[in-house]
Amino acid sequence: MNLEKYLKVYKQFLHTSLASELEYKTNILVDLITAILSLIGSIFLLSIFFQNNGSIGGWEFEQALIIQGIYTILNGITNTWFNPNLTEIVKHIREGTLDFVLLKPIDSQFFISLKKINPSGFLEIILGICLLLFCIRINEINLNISFLTLTLITITCSISILYSLWFFISTTTIWFVKTWNATEVLRSFLYIGRFPLNSFSFSLRIFFSVFIPIAFITTIPSEVFLGLSQLWKIFLEVIVATVFLITSRNFWLFALKFYSSASS
């Protein structure tokens, strides 16, 4: 893979999608307001849960805010990259415009995963980082290199797991043609990631760890943040993320063999 070429193409992707989005200023403004209100609403909801109990599943309100911060960052990434691109896969396949993608001398997964960006998602990422910085202060977390490295590793793994899950579901469109609902279900599950895994019953914990690894996505990075996570959990998250990435990649290549293009 020619890295220089891909960087150049990504620069063009950034340029064209930013220019496209900036054509509609009001839309961006509405998205920005929605992001702020959504964060305020989530924190408010969390505070209601913690109003009577000092802790839920062993997590204090100040600690649970870390999960909210990580969730906000992930949601920002979802809105910036995953949502505008991965939902388009369904459209590409239904309308047959995937033809244009497949005939380009560039990796098709790279093209359909990164062609667009929604700049309003950036605000959510910034808000999430601000919330995490606030959490560092109120939880008196000691910032050091190993903390930062582990946090970055686990958050990167979370992004990879989320992307792979979404991409995997979107790929099934090649057979099922319409999978909007499945991606919506995935987004709904992601909302669950705003709460600590320990706050759910044992069976749900298993479900959200094994079947739909939402637990890996927010809880493990949050535990790392608080210095609570054991090394095996981090190691497991890295393995899960790698397996998910490889599987979704191979699944895409396999599915393309069944792509029949839309009729003209």
Place this chain on the structure above:
Amino acid sequence: MVQNIIDVRNLSKSFDISSKEPGLKGTIKHFFKRQTKSLKVIKDISFEIKDGEIVGFLGANGAGKTTILKMLCGLIYPSDGSILVSGYSPFRRKEKFLKQITLIMGQKQQLIWDLPPIESFYLNASIYDVDKFEAKRRIKKLSEMLEIDDELFIPVRKLSLGQRMKSELLAALIHEPNILFLDEPTLGLDINAQRNLRKFLKKYNKETNATICLTSHYMKDITSLCKRVICVQEGSISYDGELDLLLKKLSPVKEILIVCRSEEDAIKLENSGFTVKNKIKNEITIKIENNSITSSLKTILNSFDIEDLFINEPPIDEIIGRILIKKDYDI
């Protein structure tokens, strides 16, 4: 000797098609248990295309033209047989192969809707490893050829269909491909836009010697661009050869309207052994076979007092239409 750039051998393609009975009952049945059957849409076809040739694929809707085109450019895996395009198996979609081809579809677009076309051109240039300076030169050259210099900076959504199609062409040609697959490129365009597009394609073929495979329902596209046509009927090739020959085969006779000086001359001509279609006073319409048209006209002009004559070519749409309608038309 001109090399074959496309070589297709015993190509077949089957699709699994699901069918649904009408009504609510049919819908429920279809939801729980889909009846699918394998449909062979391309049946054991073989042909070659030479470098620089312009070949038109003719056929009714659903005959399999687009499926053939999509297999040639590597979008659809064939069920059986082999395809070589410029020495490559298309469905492997190797980078070197993809840089040589382009697909233009009249009913689908790749331009970024909210931005001027020039942005899409530069994006494509970066994907095809064309540097900015070279891309600028190609855009200038192609936009002049296509006469869309002013439209380059207007958002695509504000362009007319004709301007958009020209921009689509430019976006698809920025990497200077030597094989063009065009699937109904003039669909929905007005007469002038169609003519301009054809003019451009002719010029592009002449200047670059690019091979062009074209499907179109507008016969003018085929007659003005393609010397050779491949007729596809229900997934099989029913004719592969020169368009002129096909027309002669399908329309072996011409109708000639002859205006005689007097009615007596018309009567004499009527009784001289020619096949007469009709006669009104001194005007007579006769049918003459294509291969004897010159000698017959010579005889008529020498033997009768003729005031005027008109040769009526049957409309090409009508002739081609016959092979598209009739399933087992023997060409």
